[in-house]
Amino acid sequence: MAEGTRRVGIVGLGGFSLMSMASTIEPLRAANLIADQPLYELDFLSTQASGRSSVGLQIPGAVPLRGAGRQEFVIVVAGGDPFSVADRNLFEWLREQDEAETTLCGVSGGPVILARAGVMAGYRMTVHWEHRERLVSQFPSLMVSRALYVRDRRRLTCAGGIAPADMMHAMISNDHGSDFAQKVSDWFLHTEIRASTRPQRGSIAARFGSRDKHVQSAIQFMQDSLGDSFSLEDMARNCNLSKRQLTRRFQEDIGTTPMKLAMTLRLETGRDLLGTSSLSVTEIAYALDFSSSAHFTTLFRKHFDETPSNARKRLRQSEKG
Numbered sequence: 001m002a003e004g005t006r007r008v009g010i011v012g013l014g015g016f017s018l019m020s021m022a023s024t025i026e027p028l029r030a031a032n033l034i035a036d037q038p039l040y041e042l043d044f045l046s047t048q049a050s051g052r053s054s055v056g057l058q059i060p061g062a063v064p065l066r067g068a069g070r071q072e073f074v075i076v077v078a079g080g081d082p083f084s085v086a087d088r089n090l091f092e093w094l095r096e097q098d099e100a101e102t103t104l105c106g107v108s109g110g111p112v113i114l115a116r117a118g119v120m121a122g123y124r125m126t127v128h129w130e131h132r133e134r135l136v137s138q139f140p141s142l143m144v145s146r147a148l149y150v151r152d153r154r155r156l157t158c159a160g161g162i163a164p165a166d167m168m169h170a171m172i173s174n175d176h177g178s179d180f181a182q183k184v185s186d187w188f189l190h191t192e193i194r195a196s197t198r199p200q201r202g203s204i205a206a207r208f209g210s211r212d213k214h215v216q217s218a219i220q221f222m223q224d225s226l227g228d229s230f231s232l233e234d235m236a237r238n239c240n241l242s243k244r245q246l247t248r249r250f251q252e253d254i255g256t257t258p259m260k261l262a263m264t265l266r267l268e269t270g271r272d273l274l275g276t277s278s279l280s281v282t283e284i285a286y287a288l289d290f291s292s293s294a295h296f297t298t299l300f301r302k303h304f305d306e307t308p309s310n311a312r313k314r315l316r317q318s319e320k321g
Contacts, residue, residue, distance in 0.1 A: 006175070009043045009071040011090070012059055013113065014051025015080025020108040020160040021053070024075055027168035030187045031176070039176065043068040049087040054079050065093045075105040079160075082109030083116075083134060084278055091117040101154065108160025115139050125157040126150045129200045133227055133269065134277055137287045149196045159200045166194045212253040214239045218246060222262045226269055229289050232259055267303050270296065274308055275315030281308045 008028065012021060028040040046062035074097050078085070094117040097104060106114040111127040112135055114120050126145045127135055136144050149158040149167040158167045165188065173181035185193060201207070204216040218235045235258055236246040250258050266288045273284045285296035300308050 005038045005041050007041045007043065007070065007072045009045050009068060009074045010059075011045045011047060011050070011065075011074065011076045012053070012062075013047075013049045013076065013078040013080075013082070013085060013109075016053050016077045017079045017108055017160060018053045018055060018057065019162065020079065020164060021059075021077050023162050023164035024077060024107055024158075024168065026188065027165060027172060027184050030184050031172055031180075034183055034187065035176070035180070043071065047087055047090045047093075049085045049090055065090065070100070071097065071102055073103045073105065075107060076110035076113050077107045077160075078109035078113050080109070081277060082112035082131065083138070085113060085116070094119055098154075103154045103156065105156035105158070107158045107164055110160075111135070111157040114155070114157070115142060120155065120157075123155040124150050124152040125155065126159055126200075127157065128159045128161075130272060133287060134273065134279065137227065146200060147196050148194060148200060151196070163194075163200070165190050166196070169193050170196065208254055210253050212249050214241060214246065215249050215253045218250070218258055219261065222258075222265055226266055227287055227289055230262075235262075263299065264303070266290075267300055270300060270308070271304065271311055271315075274312040281312075284308070 010025060025042060028042060031039050044059050044062040045065050045068055047065055050062065052058045074094070076094075090113070094104065094114065098119045104114055104119060106112070106127075108128050109131055111120070111125050112131055115125075115135060120142055124143045124145060126147045126149060129146065132144060132146070135142070147159075148163040149156065149170075151170070156167065156171070158164050165185070169181050169185050169190070172184055185191065204210060204219050208219060210216050210219070217239050221230075221235055221238045232243050232246070236243045239246055241249070247257055250256060250261070254261070270284050270288055273279055273287075274281075277284075279287070281297065282293040285293045288296070290296040290299075297308055300311070304311060306314070
């Protein structure tokens with residue numbers, strides 16, 4: 001390995017997204033090409049939880065975790081249901097890497113793996129939005145942001161998708177200067193670099209067709225509080241409006257009431273969790289602040305015209321197909 005080369009271990013767990021993986025490793029490959037020297041040496045590592053990507057492709061030539069030697073930087077890319085990974089060897093190895101002062105990075109569902117390995121205590125982090133509520137529920141002491149990526153000392157966490165390209169731009173810039181990092185990003189026509197604090201999901205205005213800033217602020221409040229109990233008065237106070245003013249603005253702007261939309265968001269999140277998590281219906285109900293599983297089931301059936309159990313079967317069958 002050439003002097004100054006950073007050794008990077010890549011762990012792709014079963015169901016990982018090819019987009020997340022490519023956005024993570026391609027900037028490092030391009031950096032080597034543009035510099036005409038090996039700035040980053042990539043080691044693809046295998047573990048019990050390793051497997052095919054979400055579209056069935058598998059990275060060939062991976063070596064066992066402890067077979068590649070000392071890593072300076074380890075990146076775990078995970079998709080599917082990272083909460084179901086139970087590879088004790090992987091968790092132990094990650095703890096060993098932490099003790100060796102290796103920088104640990106999680107991408108998409110990868111931050112969940114780092115949390116379950118017990119190496120995120122005391123660090124700020126982020127994760128893909130579909131995993132956030134469950135992660136916070138299982139690890140309430142963790143500091144989980146909604147940012148695209150977060151760097152906190154020897155930890156990097158990223159929401160996945162194309163966000164790793166922004167994270168890698170920041171890392172390459174830190175290692176080799178902003179001018180060189182821009183050359184790497186330009187290689188991929190990635191000319192609009194997003195800051196780490198940019199939100200993961202599209203703007204509220206675009207998603208809900210809202211033009212009213214107070215309505216958008218209230219919807220953001222709802223999304224941030226899906227697992228908490230809150231009232232119309234709480235939302236109105238957050239927007240510096242009366243309950244009547246906020247309700248009128250909602251009706252005029254998007255044709256519904258604040259509490260109806262809040263319930264819709266909770267039910268839609270519940271449906272997402274039914275399809276992507278192993279949480280029971282009762283656990284999902286309580287995580288989203290329903291009074292009971294029966295209450296959740298009644299409202300779910302009224303809204304989606306099917307029970308949560310039937311929805312889970314249908315969603316998982318469509319995923320297999």
